[in-house]
Amino acid sequence: xxxxxPHCGPRGHDEFVHHGDAAPQRPPADAAExxxxxxxxxxxxxxxxxxxxxxxxxxxxxxxxxxxDTRTHEIRSVTLARSET
Amino acid sequence: MRYSAFRLFTxxxxxxxxxxxxxxxxxxxxxxxxxxxxxxxxGLATAYYLAKVHGLRDIAVLEKGWIGSGNVGRNTTIIRxxxxxxxxxxxxxxxxKLWEGLExxxxxxxxxxxxxxxxxxxxxxxxxxxxRRGNAMRLQGIDAELLDAQDVRRMxxxxxxxxxxxxIRGGLLQRRGGTVRHDAVAWGYARAADKLGVDIIQNCEVTxxxxxxxxxxxxxxxxxxxxxxxxxxACAGNSSRVAALAGLRLPIESHVLQAFVTEGLKPLIPxxxxxxxxxxxxxxxxxxxxxxxGDIDGYNSYAQRGNLATVEDVCExxxxxxxxxxxxxxxxxxxxVMDMSMDGSPIIDHTPIDGLYLNAxxxxxxxKATPGSGWCFAHLMARDEHHPVATAYRLDRFAxxxxxxxxxxxxxxxxx
Numbered sequence: 001x002x003x004x005x006p007h008c009g010p011r012g013h014d015e016f017v018h019h020g021d022a023a024p025q026r027p028p029a030d031a032a033e034x035x036x037x038x039x040x041x042x043x044x045x046x047x048x049x050x051x052x053x054x055x056x057x058x059x060x061x062x063x064x065x066x067x068x069d070t071r072t073h074e075i076r077s078v079t080l081a082r083s084e085t
Numbered sequence: 086m087r088y089s090a091f092r093l094f095t096x097x098x099x100x101x102x103x104x105x106x107x108x109x110x111x112x113x114x115x116x117x118x119x120x121x122x123x124x125x126x127x128g129l130a131t132a133y134y135l136a137k138v139h140g141l142r143d144i145a146v147l148e149k150g151w152i153g154s155g156n157v158g159r160n161t162t163i164i165r166x167x168x169x170x171x172x173x174x175x176x177x178x179x180x181x182k183l184w185e186g187l188e189x190x191x192x193x194x195x196x197x198x199x200x201x202x203x204x205x206x207x208x209x210x211x212x213x214x215x216x217r218r219g220n221a222m223r224l225q226g227i228d229a230e231l232l233d234a235q236d237v238r239r240m241x242x243x244x245x246x247x248x249x250x251x252x253i254r255g256g257l258l259q260r261r262g263g264t265v266r267h268d269a270v271a272w273g274y275a276r277a278a279d280k281l282g283v284d285i286i287q288n289c290e291v292t293x294x295x296x297x298x299x300x301x302x303x304x305x306x307x308x309x310x311x312x313x314x315x316x317x318x319a320c321a322g323n324s325s326r327v328a329a330l331a332g333l334r335l336p337i338e339s340h341v342l343q344a345f346v347t348e349g350l351k352p353l354i355p356x357x358x359x360x361x362x363x364x365x366x367x368x369x370x371x372x373x374x375x376x377x378x379g380d381i382d383g384y385n386s387y388a389q390r391g392n393l394a395t396v397e398d399v400c401e402x403x404x405x406x407x408x409x410x411x412x413x414x415x416x417x418x419x420x421x422v423m424d425m426s427m428d429g430s431p432i433i434d435h436t437p438i439d440g441l442y443l444n445a446x447x448x449x450x451x452x453k454a455t456p457g458s459g460w461c462f463a464h465l466m467a468r469d470e471h472h473p474v475a476t477a478y479r480l481d482r483f484a485x486x487x488x489x490x491x492x493x494x495x496x497x498x499x500x501x
Binding site: 001012013014018020021033034037038040041042043044045046047050052068070071072073 | 323325326329334335336337338339383384385386387388392394427483484496497498499
């Protein structure tokens, strides 16, 4: 599997560190405990298109949001995580 | 038909014409007392113990493919109970005890072989950790022996003891650990469950749940609706997908784990050996192939195949441990989809939905747990209470803070 890094071009996935689902957003500090439980522990875990965070550790040190199909590893889009906030 | 040496002898004389299929190819009926979703090792074991221990007779196991097509046939066949934490140790020890009596119980040769599991250490800190784990095991009545480098050298003279970076200083040995012929576990449980009247229904995928007043009253399947008073999920690898059909989100991600086997060789490795400086474990099958594996690939995957970077990493671990491995040719490799839970430990519990029970999150330790998992899940489904050795495997432990994190990695499924 190769991930097309916006800065470095297509690189082997072993240059990157996987950091899981890109969807969960940290709740505000005064949110209920249940909201933090959901944020830390619960995942949709879909079989199909999945937006996830990768860190290009052996490259440009960018955080990326990769949309990948978890059944085929086909990558549909890669954007900088920074541009999403 | 009971299997025995006498039966083998008489069938040989009669041209082997008397053998019958080991289980019926059942068609689904419209209603059951209990339905188990997932015809892998855990689901079949659950059905067997529900029938045998708890006396239920009206049970179906639903399998979307064919039984044993999932992880029960995609592992490295290792059994052991060398766990540290009090939430884990009694459960895996009970499972190991069930392995020890399994073949007589189900009248099936599963080739249970207690050839020993040895965890090597390479420095003082790892030795301390092994001493601590061994003492914890012995306090819980589990066998453990600390070996020094000389003991290991006598047992496995071909390892790279004087490796400049990772010299072998000794190891923790559990002699009662070992290997089991994995497919035979699925077949043996299927045959034994079928004999007690359990319907094993293959090519029958669950596509939804039938609910009434907030409780599950049955399942929708590709072979029609089936009513059931109790539904148990034992579909690790796909637990999130099936639970989502009932509107549940789980503390689980699906990841792929690879395993490898070399060409057949003469008897070489007497037991199971694990490398302490990388993630690598190896044993030799009775057919002669060296069976080994390492880490999961590290990213969410429902593909039953892995990537080359992990192949390289696993083989590097193997070469660092026993350089002669480089002379063997890799014959096959395969991948299985694991339920990686948020703390690295499984879940055997009720769900918030009445009538729906969950057996999930086995990470890559599910095979050794097969008999214990079936036993405890059957207990939960039949009596609506946790089995004493599985009380820690609650679904709400993440909310209450009682996680069972054997490796101390935190809520990152790809690091367990």
